[in-house]
Amino acid sequence: MAPTTGQERRPGAGGSGVAVGGAAWFMLYLLVAVTPLMIAVLADPPPGRDLWTEISVGLGFVGLSMLGLQFAVVSRFSAVNAPFGLDAVLQYHREISYVAMAFVLAHPVIIFVRRPEMLEVLNVVEADWQARFGVLSVAALLALVATSVWRRPLRLRYEVWRVLHGILATVVVIAALLHIEQVGYYVDGPWKRTLWAVMSLAFVALLANVYLIQPLRIRRRPWRVTSVTPANGSAWTVELSPVGHDGIRFVPGQFAWLTFGRSPFAVREHPFSIASSAEEPGSVQFAISEAGDFTSRIGELEPGTRAYLDGPYGVFSYERQEGPRFVFVAGGIGIAPVLSMLRTLADRGDSRPCLLLLGNPSLEAAPYRQEVEELGDRLDLTVVHVLDDPPQGWEGETGFIDGDVLDRHLGEGFERARYFLCGPVPMTDAVQAALAERGVPTDHVNLELFELV
Ligand SMILES: Cc1cc2nc3c(=O)[nH]c(=O)nc-3n(C[C@H](O)[C@H](O)[C@H](O)COP(=O)(O)OP(=O)(O)OC[C@H]3O[C@@H](n4cnc5c(N)ncnc54)[C@H](O)[C@@H]3O)c2cc1C
Known part of the structure; x- marks a missing residue:
């Protein structure tokens, strides 16, 4: 396979490059988010519309643009994910959706407060198409957010939720575009039309990328x-x-x-x-x-x-965080990415000291215990098992991995080590807090969470 095509850039391939890449993507994001607002501002104000209506339209435009950009955010574009890591990008996707929703909702709310007679448009049976598309877009957005926030209480299986999420997101954006098209104030005149058409096509292209192009690319391999x-x-x-x-x-x-x-x-x-x-x-x-x-x-x-x-x-890799020594903290199957790092370090003949703290109920329940211990023959590796249900006569660490366990094993110069934590959230939270209390710089601590949604 070609080394870089279709892949994320190698983590650790230059910190300042990564920072610049991240800043550049963020600036581009802001630019695209406010472009529809600029189209609206540059448009001749429609007759008889007050400032509040104009503000509400502007907010709606920005909200829609941010929602359209969500397709780019979740598109798994290698170049976008490289500076941040896909998990951070998905976190952003979740959190920015509340901001986008606030912008979108501000549009009808301001209009209804200023002109209560407009509430009539909620009667979709009698309303015209421009109102119907607007109502459909907002209703789909509310359903989208509700099913995401309350997926577990609603007992929605992940797969069902995911299909629903894709459908609702598509409805939100397409219905909003049709609403704007029907209203027509801001999309008249050749250049405004062209600009708006380009934006709309870009949203549709992003949709096609997520649902068609990426699966086709994967199919080839x-x-x-x-x-x-x-x-x-x-x-x-x-x-x-x-x-x-x-x-x-x-x-x-x-x-x-x-x-x-x-x-x-x-x-x-x-x-x-x-x-x-x-x-x-x-x-x-x-x-x-x-x-x-x-x-x-x-x-x-x-x-x-x-x-x-x-x-x-993903960016959870010692290659992104070169240091004089490494401390890995894994709970249960959280050993998986750590195993890859240890195996790679061993294959590369790396002699830097590694400490591995492994949290499991018992030795029998510890996945890949044997493999990890065998890696000790090829690495400067210390393995510490911390068992919360230890057998009789166990003289090792017991309970959960916490500050006391860290104090007993981290040793000299622990502030300079690079830390990699992967496991249940209570474990990673506790270890993160304990490391911060002990003065380990936060940028030395790397986290992989197995919960994306
Ligand atoms: C970055 C990352 C790396 C992971 N690496 C490993 C690993 O090496 N070994 C391992 O055993 N597990 C790993 N996981 C967890 C694994 O993806 C889930 O346990 C698995 O998808 C659960 O599927 P299920 O249908 O069996 O369980 P379910 O009971 O259906 O799901 C349990 C939970 O897993 C999450 N989940 C379910 N399906 C998906 C999905 N398709 N995509 C994302 N999340 C989902 C949901 O939060 C769900 O509530 C990783 C997760 C992430 C995010």
Whole structure:
């Protein structure tokens, strides 16, 4: 496979470049977000409209633009994700949607407050099409946010939610564009029309990219399951080999979205960290723990099953954070990206000291315990098991990984070490807080969360 095409830029490929890339993307985002507002400002004010109506229209335009940009934010564009990391980008996607919603809602709210007679447009049976499209767009937006915020209380399965999310998002944007088109004030005149047409086409192109182009790109690079083997702690090692291409270039610690046995257009794609060494890109291994309906059937996968892999993504890698020594803190299957980093360090003959704190209920439940201990022969690696349900006679660490455990094992010069935490949120929160209390700079601490939604 070509080393860079379609991939995120290598983490660690230059801190200032990354910062500049991030700032440039953010400026572009702001520019696109306010472009419709500029179109509106430059337009001749329609007759008989007061300033508040104009303000409300401007806010609505910015909100819509931000919503359209959400398709770019979630498009998994390598160049956009590289400076921030996909998880940070998705976090931004979640949080900025509240801001966009506030802008969009401000549009009808201001109009209704200033001109209560306009409330009539809510009667969609009798209202005209411009009002119907406006109401449809806002209703779809409210449903979109509600189903995302309350997905669990509403008992929406992830896959169902994801399809619904895509449909609602498309309805929000298309209905809003039709609403603007029907109102027509701001899209008259050749250059305003052209500008607006370009914006609308860009939104549609982003939609096509998410639902069509990316799956087609993934389809060109199929994989095959070569083995599925059980590991400790209800985990499975799934190995994939490339079919008709030369595999994937990744940095240790990154993850990919996996789809098995179906077309890449399937909605059942799940993110998993690559657990194998980056020095062996020809075949990749994933360490998958049984969690729900998809993962609990991983053990039933037959060798030979077709697979599709979208990635690599993520910035959780020691390559992004070179330091004199490394401290890895993993809980349960959080060992997966750490395993990839340790295997890569070993394959590269790296002699820097590594400390691995592993939190599990018991040694038997600790996934990849054996593999980790064997890596000690090839690395300057200290492994500390912290068991919350230890067997009788266990003399090691017990309970959860906390400040006291850190104090006993971090050793001299711990402030200069680089930290990589992956595991249950209470564990990563506690360790993060304890490290901050001990004066470890926050930019030395890297986090991978297995919860995206
Ligand atoms: C960056 C990242 C790396 C990960 N790496 C690993 C790994 O190496 N090994 C491992 O065992 N697990 C990993 N996970 C977690 C794994 O993706 C989920 O456990 C799995 O998708 C759950 O699917 P399920 O249907 O079996 O469980 P469910 O019970 O359906 O889901 C449990 C929870 O997982 C999340 N989830 C479910 N489906 C998806 C999906 N398609 N995409 C995103 N999140 C979803 C939801 O929050 C859901 O509530 C990773 C997650 C992320 C975000």
